[in-house]
Structures are given as C-alpha cells and as structure tokens.
Amino acid sequence: MEIVAADLDVATARALLAWQIELGADEAIGEAPVNRYEVPAEVQEPAPAAAVAPVVAAADDPVKAATAAAQAATSLAALAEAQAAYDLCDLKKGARNFVFADGNAQARVMIIGEAPGRDEDIEGRPFVGRAGQLLDRMFAAIGLARGAADAGAALYITNVMPWRPPSNRDPEPAEIAMMLPFLARHVALANPGLIVLMGNVPCAAALGRRGILRLRGQWCEAFGRPAMPMAHPAYLLRNPAAKREAWADLLDIKARLRELP
Ligand code: URA
Numbered sequence: 001m002e003i004v005a006a007d008l009d010v011a012t013a014r015a016l017l018a019w020q021i022e023l024g025a026d027e028a029i030g031e032a033p034v035n036r037y038e039v040p041a042e043v044q045e046p047a048p049a050a051a052v053a054p055v056v057a058a059a060d061d062p063v064k065a066a067t068a069a070a071q072a073a074t075s076l077a078a079l080a081e082a083q084a085a086y087d088l089c090d091l092k093k094g095a096r097n098f099v100f101a102d103g104n105a106q107a108r109v110m111i112i113g114e115a116p117g118r119d120e121d122i123e124g125r126p127f128v129g130r131a132g133q134l135l136d137r138m139f140a141a142i143g144l145a146r147g148a149a150d151a152g153a154a155l156y157i158t159n160v161m162p163w164r165p166p167s168n169r170d171p172e173p174a175e176i177a178m179m180l181p182f183l184a185r186h187v188a189l190a191n192p193g194l195i196v197l198m199g200n201v202p203c204a205a206a207l208g209r210r211g212i213l214r215l216r217g218q219w220c221e222a223f224g225r226p227a228m229p230m231a232h233p234a235y236l237l238r239n240p241a242a243k244r245e246a247w248a249d250l251l252d253i254k255a256r257l258r259e260l261p
Contacts, residue, residue, distance in 0.1 A: 062088040062178045070185035076105055079189060083162055083182045089175055095163035097124035101186070103146030104154035108260055109253070110192035111135070112183070114201035114232065115161035117168055126157050131234040135198070138233065138246065142254040152257075156190055158183070160205045176205050187223040193260040195222050196253065199232030217249050219256070228253055 065088055073079035080100040086092070099116040102125045111127075119129030127135050139145065139155055148154035160179055161171045171179075183205060187195065197203050200212045206222035207229075209215060215229040230249045231242050 062174075063181065066178050067181040070181040073185060073189070076101070076186070076189050079182065079185055083179075086178075086182070089163065089178050091161060091163040091165055091171070091175060094166050096121050099124055099126050099159060099162050099164075101156065101158040102126050102128075103156040104148060104151060105156050105190050106151040107144075107148075107154035107156040107190075108151060108193035108257060109139075109144060109155050109196065110187065110190055110194075111139075111155060111157045111196045111198055112187075112202040112206065113157065113159040113198045115159050115168075115171055116164040118164070120159075121164035126159050127233075130237060131232065134233040134237060138250060141247075142250045156192060158186055160201050171201055173204075176201065180205055184223055187225070192225065194253070194256060195225055195227040197222060197227055197229040199230075199235070203229050217245060217252070219252075226256065228256075 066086060069082040069086055070079065073082045080098075083100065084098045092098075095116070097116075097120075099120050113126055116126060117129050117131070120126055120132070126132070135157075136146065143153055144155050145153065146155045146157055160176060160183060162179070162182075165171055165175075195206075197206055197215075200210045203212055203215055204210050206227065207215070207220060212229055212231055212235075216231050218229065220227050220229065228249060231239075231246055236243050236246055
C-alpha cells in the first residue's frame with residue numbers, strides 16, 4: 001500500500017516514523033534508483049599496489065586489526081578512541097552513537113552487558129533504558145552505584161558491542177569476535193576485582209559458552225578474574241519470578257567483595 005504524505009496527520013506520520021526506526025530503518029534513501037556498479041566518467045587511476053596492500057590485509061582479518069588497535073591503547077581514553085575509529089564492524093554504520101562505558105573506571109566491579117538498545121544508542125551510554133534502571137536498582141540493593149566516587153561502592157559498566165544491532169537482534173559470532181580484543185583490553189585497563197557477565201552475549205564472548213539460565217549463579221573466570229554470570233535485567237523484566245535467583249547472585253557478589261583486597 002502506498003502512503004501519500006498529504007493523507008497523513010502529524011501524529012500518524014510521527015508514529016509511522018517511530019515504528020520504522022524501531023525496525024532499524026533509520027537511514028534516508030533517495031527516491032531515484034542508483035546504479036552503484038556504474039563506473040563514473042572521472043574515475044581515478046587505481047593507487048599503486050603497495051599503497052593499498054595494508055588496508056586489504058586488515059579488511060581480510062578484522063580480528064587481527066582489532067587486536068592491533070586494542071593492544072596499542074595504553075589508557076581507557078585511547079582505547080575508546082581506537083574502538084570508535086574501528087571501521088570493520090558493519091553495526092557501526094547503522095548506529096547513531098558509539099557506546100563505550102559508564103560509571104567509575106576505578107570500581108572493583110565491572111559489569112559487561114550485551115549491546116546498546118534504542119535508548120543507549122540515542123544517549124551514547126550503556127544501560128540507560130528500562131533494563132538499565134532495573135540494573136541500577138539491583139546493584140543499589142547491595143550498596144553499589146555507577147555514580148559513586150568511592151571505588152569500593154562504585155560500578156563500571158560496558159557492553160560487548162559498542163554499537164546497537166538493528167532491531168536489537170543478537171550480535172553475530174563474527175561481530176563478537178571483532179569486539180573481543182577491545183573488550184579484553186578494556187578489562188585489563190580498568191582492572192576490576194570482579195566481573196559480572198550480564199546475559200548470554202558476554203558469556204559467549206568471555207567464556208565461549210551460552211545458556212545463561214544454567215551458567216548464572218556459578219563463579220567462573222573471565223579475562224583472568226572472578227566472574228559471575230547473571231540473568232539480564234531485560235529477562236528479569238519479562239520474568240519477574242527469576243528475580244529471586246538474581247537476588248541470590250547479588251548477595252554472592254556482595255560476599256565475594258568482602259574477600260577482595
Ligand atoms: N542491554 C544491554 O545489554 N546493554 C545495554 O546497554 C542496554 C541494554
């Protein structure tokens with residue numbers, strides 16, 4: 001069905017646009033078809049082979065390129081800059097914002113989530129939507145907050161993916177693999193005492209395993225430090241009965257923090 005703009009009132013047009021953005025169609029395209037295979041008349045001579053070779057090599061191996069970029073970063077600011085400049089992950093093209101981290105980077109607890117959703121993509125900060133608000137309340141219940149200045153009471157929060165996947169789909173294994181070197185470097189530079197793996201995607205990235213409902217509540221090791229897999233707050237919003245187990249996991253984290261130096 002063709003919709004003619006003149007037929008729409010403002011509220012309907014706005015609702016249609018919001019719906020399209022929610023589906024991931026957030027880029028305007030032209031009305032006239034474009035032949036992208038056509039060679040423009042003023043096409044340039046190809047650059048000499050030696051000049052293009054390194055670019056081709058990096059594009060051939062996105063994980064190698066990510067590893068080199070991440071390893072070269074010696075501070076969190078440099079890492080954020082290097083990751084934001086990484087062009088080999090297609091998710092970057094569809095995202096509004098690069099979402100790196102939030103909270104106190106000195107915190108003993110580092111939370112690793114999955115990927116930005118719509119609200120995070122708009123704000124450029126992780127966990128700011130409904131799931132993020134629940135996450136804040138959950139950790140407040142054990143005395144931890146992302147805004148805390150004291151490292152002992154603070155949280156540092158990031159995601160496996162810094163760019164929102166279209167329609168909030170799960171990141172693909174190849175996309176996770178490209179971001180893993182950045183995540184490993186992120187953990188090494190932030191140097192938390194323990195990690196919380198929020199949901200399946202961080203478990204897949206850090207442990208090579210999925211099945212959060214089986215993994216949750218059991219201490220494991222990720223990036224060389226103690227890690228607790230937990231059910232994602234978005235899951236808890238859909239399944240309030242699972243909050244009881246999440247509370248047990250939070251108490252376990254609180255107890256473990258007492259043992260940390
Ligand atoms: N879910 C996540 O895993 N991360 C966010 O930043 C938001 C929602």
